[in-house]
Amino acid sequence: MTTTPPVSQTARSQAGIPAALATIRRNIDALGDLYPDDTTRDGRYLPRPAGDGVGVGGNRGWTTSFWPGMQWLAWELTGDPAYRDAAARHTRDFEDRVRDGIDLDTHDLGFLYTLACVSAWRLEGDEGARNAALLAADHLMHRFLEPAGIIQAWGDLSDPRQAGRTIVDSLMNMPLLTWASEQTGDPRYADAVRRHTTQLREHIIRPDHSTFHTFYWDTVTGEPVRGATEQGAHDDSCWSRGQAWGVYGFALNHRATGDPELLEAAWRCADYFLAHLPADGVPYWDLVYGDDSGAPRDSSSAAIVACGFQELASLEAGTERGARAAEAADRILDSLVAGYAPEPAESSDALLLHGVYDLPKGNGVDEGTLWGDYFYLEALTRRAMPEWRPYW
Ligand code: GLY
Numbered sequence: 001m002t003t004t005p006p007v008s009q010t011a012r013s014q015a016g017i018p019a020a021l022a023t024i025r026r027n028i029d030a031l032g033d034l035y036p037d038d039t040t041r042d043g044r045y046l047p048r049p050a051g052d053g054v055g056v057g058g059n060r061g062w063t064t065s066f067w068p069g070m071q072w073l074a075w076e077l078t079g080d081p082a083y084r085d086a087a088a089r090h091t092r093d094f095e096d097r098v099r100d101g102i103d104l105d106t107h108d109l110g111f112l113y114t115l116a117c118v119s120a121w122r123l124e125g126d127e128g129a130r131n132a133a134l135l136a137a138d139h140l141m142h143r144f145l146e147p148a149g150i151i152q153a154w155g156d157l158s159d160p161r162q163a164g165r166t167i168v169d170s171l172m173n174m175p176l177l178t179w180a181s182e183q184t185g186d187p188r189y190a191d192a193v194r195r196h197t198t199q200l201r202e203h204i205i206r207p208d209h210s211t212f213h214t215f216y217w218d219t220v221t222g223e224p225v226r227g228a229t230e231q232g233a234h235d236d237s238c239w240s241r242g243q244a245w246g247v248y249g250f251a252l253n254h255r256a257t258g259d260p261e262l263l264e265a266a267w268r269c270a271d272y273f274l275a276h277l278p279a280d281g282v283p284y285w286d287l288v289y290g291d292d293s294g295a296p297r298d299s300s301s302a303a304i305v306a307c308g309f310q311e312l313a314s315l316e317a318g319t320e321r322g323a324r325a326a327e328a329a330d331r332i333l334d335s336l337v338a339g340y341a342p343e344p345a346e347s348s349d350a351l352l353l354h355g356v357y358d359l360p361k362g363n364g365v366d367e368g369t370l371w372g373d374y375f376y377l378e379a380l381t382r383r384a385m386p387e388w389r390p391y392w
Pocket of ligand 1 (some may be wrong): 239357
């Protein structure tokens with residue numbers, strides 16, 4: 001027997017969604033088929049700058065798929081074909097990007113092709129999108145390094161500065177490989193996921209359950225070498241977005257592999273994250289900072305971790321830990337809706353204010369971010385549609 005949820009629960013499940021949808025609609029009208037930049041500037045998204053032989057507003061960098069990802073979510077939430085049509089045009093463009101070899105020297109092919117193409121395959125059975133995503137998975141596999149058993153994060157594989165380096169964010173790139181194994185029946189992709197996630201579980205999580213942002217392996221011997229940061233405060237501090245990637249990434253890879261140690265890894269990251277949150281549930285940009293530090297928040301970390309807790313709640317439904325994860329997800333998401341979404345919505349092009357891209361480099365500090373917007377909408381979608389099937 002089904003029951004009608006109490007009004008307050010219905011209101012909670014819808015909170016934040018109308019404003020987010022209105023902003024996406026306005027941004028589609030303003031940008032046409034161009035891609036917004038990684039972050040807002042003074043609250044406004046501009047078309048991304050030209051570079052790497054790609055013109056203004058073109059498809060380069062690691063964040064472009066968050067924009068069609070939001071459009072696919074908006075379509076699922078509303079059934080409005082305007083969102084679907086906008087997303088599908090970007091899917092075609094992602095086919096061109098991988099076919100033409102544009103800006104592919106990155107592990108972020110997982111973020112890019114999961115949200116722009118696996119989404120289109122899952123929702124529409126789009127064969128062109130499936131082929132593009134499989135091609136992207138093959139490019140990603142070229143980055144798998146023996147004997148270390150890791151996927152190198154950044155740069156041309158011949159670049160000595162990046163040799164043997166992976167980063168915690170890479171956990172979110174693994175679902176593309178899991179999907180490729182499912183689609184093709186070829187176990188090589190899933191083997192790479194298993195080995196890479198095991199290396200991260202063993203080395204990128206510190207004994208106190210915080211995470212390094214980046215970690216190096218010796219490319220000749222395969223031995224672990226050292227942790228370091230790129231976007232955090234210090235090599236030995238805990239970059240808050242990295243910790244959030246750890247929560248969601250280990251949880252998703254547990255779902256894919258069934259490895260119980262990945263579930264425990266997600267919880268180690270999650271408990272550390274919760275223990276270092278300020279009262280409103282939205283972290284400072286590095287978890288080394290507390291109240292009175294004057295440090296900026298990173299709302300995008302909160303949006304990512306909300307999805308991570310929702311995933312943990314569904315993985316462990318009916319248990320005490322599952323209930324704790326659901327409570328944490330709701331508390332963090334409620335805080336984002338109440339205190340971090342622009343009010344009125346037209347006062348910014350972002351769905352979520354107060355994100356940080358890269359504070360040490362002074363890039364995108366206290367701005368909206370494309371990934372913060374995407375994960376905020378994913379968390380809202382998961383709450384509004386408990387049957388929602390992740391693109392990951
Ligand atoms: N994946 C890059 C970042 O989180 O900034």
